Amino acid sequence: TSQEVEDEREFSYEVGSENGPGHWGSIHEDWAVCDEGEMQSPIDLSHKRVRVVSHLGHLRRSYRPSPATMINRGHDIMLKWEHGAGSVLMNGTKYVLNQLHWHWPSEHTINGRRFTMELHMVHESEDGKIAVVGILYKLGRADNFLNKMEVYIRKITSIHEGKEEVGVVDPREVRRGSRKYYRYTGSLTTPPCTEGVVWTMVAKIRTVSREQLKLLKEAVHDGTEMNARPMQAINDRMVQFYRP
Ligand code: MLT
Numbered sequence: 726t727s728q729e730v731e732d733e734r735e736f737s738y739e740v741g742s743e744n745g746p747g748h749w750g751s752i753h754e755d756w757a758v759c760d761e762g763e764m765q766s767p768i769d770l771s772h773k774r775v776r777v778v779s780h781l782g783h784l785r786r787s788y789r790p791s792p793a794t795m796i797n798r799g800h801d802i803m804l805k806w807e808h809g810a811g812s813v814l815m816n817g818t819k820y821v822l823n824q825l826h827w828h829w830p831s832e833h834t835i836n837g838r839r840f841t842m843e844l845h846m847v848h849e850s851e852d853g854k855i856a857v858v859g860i861l862y863k864l865g866r867a868d869n870f871l872n873k874m875e876v877y878i879r880k881i882t883s884i885h886e887g888k889e890e891v892g893v894v895d896p897r898e899v900r901r902g903s904r905k906y907y908r909y910t911g912s913l914t915t916p917p918c919t920e921g922v923v924w925t926m927v928a929k930i931r932t933v934s935r936e937q938l939k940l941l942k943e944a945v946h947d948g949t950e951m952n953a954r955p956m957q958a959i960n961d962r963m964v965q966f967y968r969p
């Protein structure tokens with residue numbers, strides 16, 4: 726999308742460093758919302774803020790297998806569907822799936838608990854609204870989808886902006902395992918930290934193996950041990966929890 730940052734070396738995750746998360750807002754004029762925004766992500770999904778609702782309904786996904794490319798963005802590894810891979814319908818708006826990528830450890834926490842990894846599936850509507858579906862992982866059995874992606878990730882390991890054609894990838898192979906989810910309005914978790922992002926965090930915690938986590942860590946170009954943005958203030962936002 727046009728809102729993605731091309732030169733990934735411009736910001737880092739190193740707390741206290743000049744281009745670290747506390748300073749993202751002053752690196753570029755367009756990034757000011759990173760510091761000044763009041764609806765930033767990630768947040769703690771605390772039971773104190775969660776309201777159980779049933780009116781949101783199931784995530785209505787109509788994903789389809791489409792050609793994709795694995796890209797090393799320096800701070801993370803992204804699988805990009807050049808022409809989208811189907812869509813999800815939320816509140817009557819259709820959001821096309823453009824890419825997914827991984828953060829470690831997780832960016833969102835649940836009642837203060839941080840997980841090992843978080844996957845983001847990034848969608849965009851025709852008028853440029855963004856919706857991200859996030860899945861949390863703890864250490865355990867290997868994740869099937871990452872297993873399938875392993876050979877492509879190896880090929881771009883340590884290569885900044887390295888790209889590798891993966892062929893047709895079916896996003897339905899990314900398992901959710903639960904229909905329950907958290908929903909709130911936040912932002913991109915990387916600069917430009919654009920607000921108005923519809924966040925859907927799947928309630929079910931899945932697993933990733935130690936080896937898979939190591940694969941991702943070693944693959945990123947800049948060698949950062951982690952790529953999770955620090956927790957942001959929830960301010961007066963509420964979180965909805967959908968339970969069928
Ligand atoms: C996010 O999930 O907010 C991202 O990390 C944005 C991106 O894909 O650059």
Ligand code: ZN
Pocket residue numbers: 826828845914
């Ligand atoms: Zn992300």
